Amino acid sequence: MTPRAYQLTPGQGLASLEATTRPRSALEPHQVRVAVRSVSLNYREILICRGDYPAPPDRPVVPCSDGAGTVVEVGPAAASAWAVGDPVVGSFFPHWHDGEPTPEAIAVTAGCNVDGWLAEEVVVDHRALVRIPAGVSHTTAACAPCAGVTAWVALFETARLQAGATVLIQGTGGVAMWAARLAAASGIKAVLISSDAAKAATLQTPGGVTLNYLERPDWSEEVLRSTGGRGVDLVLELGGNATIRESLRALAFRGQVAVIGGLGGWTYDSMEYLQLITKMATLHGLYVGSARSLAELLTFVQQHQLQPHVAARFAWDDAPAAFRLLEAGRHVGKIVIDVA
Template sequence: MRYYHLPVFAGPEALVLDRRETPRPAAREVLVRMRAWSLNYRDLLIAGGRYGRGMKADVVPLSDGAGEVVAVGSQVTRWKPGDRVMSVFMPRWVRGPATDAKVAVALGGTVDGVLAEYVTFDQDAVVATPAHLSHAEAATLPCAAVTAWHALVTQGGLAAGQSVLTLGSGGVSVFALQFAVAAGARAVVTSGSDAKLERLLSMGAVAGVNHARVPRWGRRVHELAGGGVDHVVEVGGAGTLPQSVRAVRTGGRISVIGVLSQGEGLGPVALLRKAVTVQGMQVGARETFEEMARAIAVHRLRPVIDRVFPFSEARSAYEHLASGGHFGKVVITADR
């Protein structure tokens, strides 16, 4: 079978396509023929050696993939050949709150990921694909979608009539917008592109702000929400957090997810004055993933895919994501 690995952490150009024997499932494992994969900003950081310590040497990259079970081990009870499944980002995190042990292992980082034609998973480390989704659509869910759901619904208790702020048009933000609209919440969006703002508004956002033209966009969002938003899905990091604090209502919640921008940080006074809850987000447990997948099936939600690349052109997919021009998710599909 073919697979990709990173002999050195020197950026997407270090990605190597190679061959090795197709693995066989152990007693509790399933063998999945992978049909599609998706990229996250994390994958760019890992490829460039900028994600932090603890990365597996010569790692097989990517956490997000979907395919069908082709073989099962002797002790597998949850799956059978032909079942369509998706990878779980942190395979040891099945349920409950995060712990050091549960989050110690993450696909494509501390252990090998899924950018291979066949991958073995523990039977507890995959989730059933919603019937209405293609493999390509399903491959977008394990990281970005679960993170958005975990932030807004599992931890945030999102309710109809509340307001949500999303930043930009990457995977987490677009999923957060879709979940907010499905829940009957009012979504305010930001982008540096008027064209992208129009797309976000067409998806159900009630208002948008071009942050390139309105540097102090936090005040504008606060006004548009009639006194601040209930939830902020904060993917920018230090560079955007001060504006997110201005945008949120007193007693609101900011879910800190991304580190896309640089800045000088934020003092505690603004947080104290507004009694803001700031939560750092991990992706989420398998049970959170399953709950989200059920909701996606009920609402017939479809992930937004920006562009699809064949498996043989995985490096080009990395480069496209790095360009920052995408809207939604960048996907790789099997090319044979």
């Protein structure tokens, strides 16, 4: 039976998403064939559809960077690492296995310039896979490679937050959801900023603070009040130009801003550089992480029995509806497509 897949053409909108089939190809020695069980969506998929993301526009691509499944065939050079039946999840960057990032390591991303996971079967380099720990479901693992790793790297690898620290989280999407879950499990106080307080409350943890930035355009003042005037140790900056000014005002001395998104604009012309200077703060770009980071996140998930907040699950035939929900932006957390 020929495996089914979905494909879309970058820059051609959601209307280009269509069901198709992909012929089975023979494995190279270093490759592994995976029967996909679960796929989760990221807003990046919408940006690729719109042509707002650096994806090659000259050919259709199988979308979705985040997927998990079961190994069904192993190439000879991968046999020491994997066996048929192993539960696995794909890394966002197939070529960034460990260590510091390089231009070469982050040049390729699944679902962008190579085919992604929205298929019944995928064939990948065995080093691009991470083993799913016992007790962690395929769904949980499939929600982790992009949004989960981004939150993990921001909180623990870059900012190195400890219990008692405070993180400001913007929005209610996948990164926000994972950041709230990880903060709660680590004793880190979360301040959630959203245009919808009810949605943000879905992710909030005991002792945290939820603010509606539409009702409080000067929300940094409330953040400072809630932290006794100190400010937050880390900002997960997802709003971009619409939020960066208030983010810097809410930041503690020597605090950090992890620039992850630009939903309110990428120009950042509202930034007050004096805040950055006088607080001796650090602002840095963050672009997901390595396969090792994914493995460490999943170990943490296993140890703390964390579950992502899944807003909606869709069957294979309803995948276009999942993308429409993603584009509408009314969900909280993650959207999942059950492949098998």
